[in-house]
Amino acid sequence: MKQNEALWKRYMRRGVLGLLLFVLAVLLYLALAPVKIMSSSVFTSPGLTEIRLYVVTNSLLPAGDIENAGNAGNAGNTGNAENTGNAGNAETLARQIVREHQKQNGPRADGVYELRLYRTEVHYILHKEYAYLFCDASGNLLPRPTAGTDLLHSARSAPSLLPEKLV
Known part of the structure; x- marks a missing residue:
């Protein structure tokens, strides 16, 4: 009986360790993609x-x-x-x-x-x-267009990454 419990605990530890390694591998894959x-x-x-x-x-x-x-x-x-x-x-x-x-x-x-x-x-x-x-075209950041400009005409749903210029 004690031998079965010891085997069960060993398999559970391996399972948890395997699951943690799998999650770590997925996170590493996403980070390096x-x-x-x-x-x-x-x-x-x-x-x-x-x-x-x-x-x-x-x-x-x-x-x-x-x-x-x-x-x-x-x-x-x-x-x-x-x-x-x-x-x-x-x-x-x-x-x-x-x-x-x-x-x-x-x-x-x-x-x-x-x-x-x-x-x-x-x-x-x-x-x-x-x-x-x-x-x-060379990847240099430009100031974001303001309302009323024709540059890339679309509604903005996320914040720009560029600092706005003070007027």
């Missing part, structure tokens, strides 16, 4: 090409620096080191995404990109974006 462009829309007019990319960043945890760049912009651009670092992370992400898109579709010198960011593919399917970026 590259940024993935799910779909794109291209709007053209003379002298301007507007490209909207829907991008999965494969991050389950909050994207701290990138989200904070948008929140810092809502409070105004104070010019402190924290805002500069967050904008730098957003710009690095933008350059990576634009470079990947241009690799697949070729460069557009007059292109302006709107990057709509989703944490995972599940968020993409559920249309739960967490932020968006605007950048030029």
Whole structure:
């Protein structure tokens, strides 16, 4: 009887350990997965090409620096080191995404990109974006358009990652 209980405990420990390793492997896979462009829309007019990319960043945890760049912009651009670092992370992400898109579709010198960011593919399917970026064809961040401009005409449902300029 005691031998059966000892075997049962050993199998339970192995099962729990196996489950923990499986969860860790899934989280590690998601963390190391590259940024993935799910779909794109291209709007053209003379002298301007507007490209909207829907991008999965494969991050389950909050994207701290990138989200904070948008929140810092809502409070105004104070010019402190924290805002500069967050904008730098957003710009690095933008350059990576634009470079990947241009690799697949070729460069557009007059292109302006709107990057709509989703944490995972599940968020993409559920249309739960967490932020968006605007950048030029080289991945340099642009100020977000204000209401009434024709640049990337769509309703904004997530905060921008760019600091707003004080007027």
